[in-house]
Amino acid sequence: MNFDDTPEEAAFRAKAREWVQANAPKEYEAELSQASLGRITLKKGDMVEVGKAWQKKKFDAGWACLSWPKEYGGRGATPIEKVIWQQEEGVYGKLTQPFQIGEGMCGPTVMAFGSEEDKRRRLPKLASGEEIWCQLFSEPSAGSDVAGLRTRAERDGDGWIINGQKIWTSGAHYSNYGLLFARTDPDAPKHKGLTMFFLDMKSPGVEVRPIKQASGMQEFNEVYFTDVRIPDSQRLGNVGDGWNVSLTTLMNERMSIGSRLATGFPEIFAFCSDFVTEHGAALDDRAVRAKLADWAVKSSGLKYTAYRSLSALSRGERPGPENSIGKLVAGTMVQDIATFAMDLQGAAGALTGAADAEVGGRFQTMWIGAPGTRIAGGTDEILRNIIAERVLGLPGDIRVDKNVPFNKIPTKGR
Numbered sequence: 450m451n452f453d454d455t456p457e458e459a460a461f462r463a464k465a466r467e468w469v470q471a472n473a474p475k476e477y478e479a480e481l482s483q484a485s486l487g488r489i490t491l492k493k494g495d496m497v498e499v500g501k502a503w504q505k506k507k508f509d510a511g512w513a514c515l516s517w518p519k520e521y522g523g524r525g526a527t528p529i530e531k532v533i534w535q536q537e538e539g540v541y542g543k544l545t546q547p548f549q550i551g552e553g554m555c556g557p558t559v560m561a562f563g564s565e566e567d568k569r570r571r572l573p574k575l576a577s578g579e580e581i582w583c584q585l586f587s588e589p590s591a592g593s594d595v596a597g598l599r600t601r602a603e604r605d606g607d608g609w610i611i612n613g614q615k616i617w618t619s620g621a622h623y624s625n626y627g628l629l630f631a632r633t634d635p636d637a638p639k640h641k642g643l644t645m646f647f648l649d650m651k652s653p654g655v656e657v658r659p660i661k662q663a664s665g666m667q668e669f670n671e672v673y674f675t676d677v678r679i680p681d682s683q684r685l686g687n688v689g690d691g692w693n694v695s696l697t698t699l700m701n702e703r704m705s706i707g708s709r710l711a712t713g714f715p716e717i718f719a720f721c722s723d724f725v726t727e728h729g730a731a732l733d734d735r736a737v738r739a740k741l742a743d744w745a746v747k748s749s750g751l752k753y754t755a756y757r758s759l760s761a762l763s764r765g766e767r768p769g770p771e772n773s774i775g776k777l778v779a780g781t782m783v784q785d786i787a788t789f790a791m792d793l794q795g796a797a798g799a800l801t802g803a804a805d806a807e808v809g810g811r812f813q814t815m816w817i818g819a820p821g822t823r824i825a826g827g828t829d830e831i832l833r834n835i836i837a838e839r840v841l842g843l844p845g846d847i848r849v850d851k852n853v854p855f856n857k858i859p860t861k862g863r
């Protein structure tokens with residue numbers, strides 16, 4: 450791959466840069482630059498409202514959901530153009546957080562399996578930020594093993610009645626629509642009795658209960674369904690084919706997480722360049738330098754692995770299981786870096802949120818958020834299983850419930 454812009458890419462970059470310079474909400478620049486890795490709150494404004502305004506501005510100018518087709522609200526851009534845009538959007542890209550699940554996962558699933566009418570009615574509103582979508586997959590006993598989900602969808606005339614519970618649903622408290630994965634046939638083996646739907650989050654019988662996190666934030670929720678009725682027209686894909694539909698969502702999830710992998714390396718490098726311990730400048734310490742060198746090598750590896758996927762995408766190939774490497778390496782790296790920075794800060798490393806915490810407590814916030822990164826979108830162990838089985842060709846995980854009807858799988862009295 451050639452890493453320099455072609456003349457066309459350079460022209461695209463100049464256009465993007467000029468537009469961002471002229472239109473970005475500069476009043477939030479400092480705050481967004483300082484925001485630690487992970488989730489963001491704004492002191493001077495509501496993150497969702499500021500994000501919606503930025504998304505709408507981008508949409509009106511043709512800079513929203515870049516890789517989506519134009520007729521559904523996108524720009525029909527190439528994967529390389531999307532990366533160039535992300536580079537030029539810079540810190541303002543952090544404002545797109547509430548729309549990432551919609552753009553990266555729900556939108557592509559509706560595009561692949563929705564009716565033409567739904568695509569034209571729903572997707573432009575998603576792209577413009579007018580409507581936010583969430584992903585209703587995980588349940589208390591179905592996370593890594595999402596095919597073990599128990600939320601029921603039962604036929605009722607020309608619609609379906611939904612009963613059950615989801616958990617860890619990011620953004621459900623401000624979402625308009627949700628992509629709902631439900632069980633329609635408990636007599637079939639677990640992967641075969643599932644169906645995908647989308648639903649209006651304001652439907653009667655939907656109850657969203659926010660979960661308070663260790664960081665003090667409230668980003669995800671429990672969602673309960675009691676006799677929620679949805680029309681059959683909101684089914685995505687065939688009845689019983691939900692597993693296949695979910696693979697589109699999950700593949701896009703991994704790609705969309707992969708495209709915005711943060712490692713914490715620029716932050717730790719900047720911190721060590723300024724920080725002075727009782728023994729002198731941190732950067733003069735050989736142990737610190739050895740750590741930084743190690744992380745520099747890892748971040749280059751991640752960058753070029755991501756470029757490799759990008760090259761594959763631009764050749765029209767589907768990104769494969771090797772993409773799991775990125776999140777696995779970056780997730781542990783963020784946690785290691787945050788731990789190291791807090792160690793280096795000595796007693797001050799125990800402070801968080803206080804005015805006298807080093808660099809506004811950004812490494813403490815990073816440290817609290819890091820385990821979530823290592824769980825969301827596939828835990829470390831699941832990613833290792835994927836790499837072992839599908840990249841290295843090692844023997845598969847033991848699956849005792851394969852081909853067993855779902856309602857015959859033994860459970861502990863549930």
Ligand SMILES: Cc1cc2nc3c(=O)[nH]c(=O)nc-3n(C[C@H](O)[C@H](O)[C@H](O)COP(=O)(O)OP(=O)(O)OC[C@H]3O[C@@H](n4cnc5c(N)ncnc54)[C@H](O)[C@@H]3O)c2cc1C
Nearest residue numbers: 584585586587591592593617618619821824825826828830
């Ligand atoms: C920040 C965040 C945001 C999220 N947002 C959403 C969302 O918007 N929508 C949504 O649907 N879900 C969301 N999730 C849920 C997420 O998808 C699940 O937490 C994840 O899939 C893990 O499932 P679990 O929590 O049930 O853990 P479990 O699957 O119960 O895993 C528990 C432990 O067992 C290990 N384990 C499980 N199976 C295996 C195996 N076969 N081999 C080896 N080890 C194994 C796991 O690695 C883990 O350490 C979010 C999670 C987080 C942290």
